[in-house]
Amino acid sequence: MGTLSEISKQIIAGDASSVPSLTQKAISEGLPARDILQEGLIGGMSVIGAKFKAHEIFLPDVLMAARAMQAGMDKLKPLLIKEDVPSLGKVVLGTVRGDLHDIGKNLVSIMLKGAGFEVIDLGNDVSPENFIDTALENDAPVVAMSALLTTTMPVMGEVTDLIRQRGLDKKLKTIVGGAPLSNDAARDMGANAYAYDAASAVDRIRELLSGG
Amino acid sequence: MRPQLRFLDNDLIEKIVGEARVILKELGVTLHNDRVLSMLSDHGARIDKGTKQVYFTDSVIDSALSTVPNSFKLYDVLGNETHDFCSGKVHFTPGSAAINVLDFESGKARPPVTNDYVSYVKLVNQLEHIASQSTALIPSDVHQGMSDSYRLYLSLLLGEKPTVTGAFTIAGFDVMRDLQLAVRGDVDELRERPLTVFSCCPTAPLKWSDVTSQNAIDCAELSIPVELISMPLSGFVAPVTLVGTLIQHTAETLSGVVILQLANPGTPVLYGGSPAIFDVRYETTPMGAVETMMVDCAYAEIGRYLGMPTQAYIGLSDAKQLDAQAGLESSMGATLAALTGINNVSGPGMLDFESCTSLEKLVVDNEICGMTLRMLEGIHPKEDFPSISRFQELLSEKHLLISEHTRRYLREEHYFPGKAIDRAQRSRWLEEGGLTLGERANQEVRRLVKAYEPSRLQDSAKEELQNRMESEARRLGMDRLPETRIE
Numbered sequence: 001m002g003t004l005s006e007i008s009k010q011i012i013a014g015d016a017s018s019v020p021s022l023t024q025k026a027i028s029e030g031l032p033a034r035d036i037l038q039e040g041l042i043g044g045m046s047v048i049g050a051k052f053k054a055h056e057i058f059l060p061d062v063l064m065a066a067r068a069m070q071a072g073m074d075k076l077k078p079l080l081i082k083e084d085v086p087s088l089g090k091v092v093l094g095t096v097r098g099d100l101h102d103i104g105k106n107l108v109s110i111m112l113k114g115a116g117f118e119v120i121d122l123g124n125d126v127s128p129e130n131f132i133d134t135a136l137e138n139d140a141p142v143v144a145m146s147a148l149l150t151t152t153m154p155v156m157g158e159v160t161d162l163i164r165q166r167g168l169d170k171k172l173k174t175i176v177g178g179a180p181l182s183n184d185a186a187r188d189m190g191a192n193a194y195a196y197d198a199a200s201a202v203d204r205i206r207e208l209l210s211g212g
Numbered sequence: 213m214r215p216q217l218r219f220l221d222n223d224l225i226e227k228i229v230g231e232a233r234v235i236l237k238e239l240g241v242t243l244h245n246d247r248v249l250s251m252l253s254d255h256g257a258r259i260d261k262g263t264k265q266v267y268f269t270d271s272v273i274d275s276a277l278s279t280v281p282n283s284f285k286l287y288d289v290l291g292n293e294t295h296d297f298c299s300g301k302v303h304f305t306p307g308s309a310a311i312n313v314l315d316f317e318s319g320k321a322r323p324p325v326t327n328d329y330v331s332y333v334k335l336v337n338q339l340e341h342i343a344s345q346s347t348a349l350i351p352s353d354v355h356q357g358m359s360d361s362y363r364l365y366l367s368l369l370l371g372e373k374p375t376v377t378g379a380f381t382i383a384g385f386d387v388m389r390d391l392q393l394a395v396r397g398d399v400d401e402l403r404e405r406p407l408t409v410f411s412c413c414p415t416a417p418l419k420w421s422d423v424t425s426q427n428a429i430d431c432a433e434l435s436i437p438v439e440l441i442s443m444p445l446s447g448f449v450a451p452v453t454l455v456g457t458l459i460q461h462t463a464e465t466l467s468g469v470v471i472l473q474l475a476n477p478g479t480p481v482l483y484g485g486s487p488a489i490f491d492v493r494y495e496t497t498p499m500g501a502v503e504t505m506m507v508d509c510a511y512a513e514i515g516r517y518l519g520m521p522t523q524a525y526i527g528l529s530d531a532k533q534l535d536a537q538a539g540l541e542s543s544m545g546a547t548l549a550a551l552t553g554i555n556n557v558s559g560p561g562m563l564d565f566e567s568c569t570s571l572e573k574l575v576v577d578n579e580i581c582g583m584t585l586r587m588l589e590g591i592h593p594k595e596d597f598p599s600i601s602r603f604q605e606l607l608s609e610k611h612l613l614i615s616e617h618t619r620r621y622l623r624e625e626h627y628f629p630g631k632a633i634d635r636a637q638r639s640r641w642l643e644e645g646g647l648t649l650g651e652r653a654n655q656e657v658r659r660l661v662k663a664y665e666p667s668r669l670q671d672s673a674k675e676e677l678q679n680r681m682e683s684e685a686r687r688l689g690m691d692r693l694p695e696t697r698i699e
């Protein structure tokens with residue numbers, strides 16, 4: 001079995017201890033960083049994603065795989081930068097102002113990182129300005145917002161309004177999620193996408209970045 | 213501890229059994245089979261040949277109770293053990309012998325045909341929590357004279373799980389015996405590894421027909437397990453009180469135990485039944501009535517007290533569609549039956565007073581059974597004491613999703629139902645089509661029927677089954693058996 005297949009296999013098994021050394025082995029073998037990322041790390045996560053959707057495995061298995069993926073990424077990152085391999089995309093993520101609930105947001109962060117995205121996690125109680133400024137400073141095309149409370153949900157609308165007021169709606173896409181949200185609520189507040197869970201957040205962000 | 217439900221204390225059980233003995237001794241039962249009457253007479257029971265009445269004695273009852281096994285096992289067509297009918301172990305089996313199938317497309321009940329039965333067997337073969345087949349549907353496209361054996365034939369040919377069944381005639385039993393011998397090879401092997409349970413039903417009040425009593429002793433002769441299905445109807449052909457109904461049920465069932473044990477001591481018996489209250493508004497026998505379920509659970513307590521494994525027709529519904537009533541009656545019954553520890557629970561798939569099987573309901577009921585069996589596992593500590601390190605981990609990691617403890621116990625602590633039970637967020641549910649329970653279950657029926665893999669029974673046995681069934685069909689004037697879609 002090739003090293004990249006072995007990396008995939010160990011990611012599927014959720015073995016965070018072996019993936020870094022296998023990634024190092026692939027680097028030592030002179031394999032391009034892009035191939036290690038796509039065929040090894042993301043390859044394994046794609047299998048995990050499909051199995052999770054089919055209910056063959058559950059969230060803990062996905063998180064274990066994501067942790068293994070992250071461990072490999074830590075080894076690979078310097079080479080990705082050196083070889084100028086772009087990340088799948090940057091996402092600015094946070095729970096909106098007035099809301100301290102971050103469990104769901106943290107899950108989204110893990111899933112996004114596991115899928116190969118770069119995540120700038122602003123934590124909770126994040127102001128609209130902070131979301132937008134951070135995205136601009138880091139050249140991140142996606143702002144992902146979470147809220148648990150119906151009382152804090154309107155802050156998401158403030159962010160989308162502010163993006164429009166500042167003429168950034170071509171440059172910045174928004175995605176929202178959290179217990180009180182729905183497709184209709186997301187549309188009403190002018191968000192570009194809505195995700196009902198962490199796994200679907202990854203799919204929706206992928207669609208946003210591909211112009212879907 | 214295992215969760216357990218009781219309706220009767222031992223004093224009340226003793227009183228009920230005592231009354232049943234008095235009924236059997238003083239009023240007796242009417243029994244329309246001369247061979248069985250002679251057998252009972254030979255063992256000291258008093259017989260009135262003119263009225264076909266048999267009066268039992270304490271000694272004949274005690275003797276039967278001393279030989280009836282307190283447990284027995286069932287085996288699939290391949291000879292693997294599947295059932296251990298012993299203290300408190302619960303197995304689910306589909307409700308039996310429906311004259312209609314609920315057609316999902318039209319929403320109408322119609323007489324089933326061969327291919328309905330084939331789909332049913334394919335489905336049951338793959339439903340995890342349905343431990344056995346039953347001959348659940350009566351195909352209408354074969355000669356009536358073979359409608360009992362033909363069901364068993366299809367079950368043995370296509371399915372692997374053991375089968376709960378019954379003969380409709382005395383001759384029907386002979387064919388059904390031969391079909392079992394085709395699978396097992398010989399009588400000794402059939403005795404060693406029972407493949408079926410036969411239902412034998414006394415007629416309320418206190419009667420045994422010629423056919424049923426003959427079927428009973430024919431089963432006994434081959435040590436084929438029998439479930440005794442007494443069917444008192446409270447307020448109609450049984451006392452209106454639940455205790456009165458239980459006295460009658462006990463008397464009728466004990467009379468069956470005596471017949472079986474005299475015919476062949478040690479014959480495996482399930483102390484079963486299908487009693488019901490009589491709904492005097494609609495003149496119906498509601499299986500979903502709470503009192504029906506209470507009587508089921510209570511007679512099972514009596515059966516266990518008398519030292520026998522138990523059975524009941526419970527966990528089914530009187531609804532005509534797969535609707536909320538179907539769910540509530542089925543799950544209430546399944547839950548009560550499991551908490552009582554009824555060993556063979558006959559119900560899944562059944563609607564409309566045991567007259568209509570729905571494949572979609574069978575899929576839903578499989579999940580109800582899964583939840584029920586999880587409940588029976590109870591609550592037990594699993595590395596929970598001391599707990600402080602776990603909470604330290606929770607506080608530092610902020611969640612326990614990937615904790616070793618979670619990963620070790622997730623699948624045994626939490627039961628994950630299949631596709632019928634909806635636990636998705638509303639948005640996901642909408643995205644996936646916003647399907648109703650029935651639609652989801654129907655998708656699952658289609659998927660499983662397609663995913664069916666043929667039984668691993670050896671080809672020679674399958675050929676033998678076919679030969680025996682075809683010969684019976686020819687005897688009854690049918691040129692050939694109906695075509696079956698067995699891809």
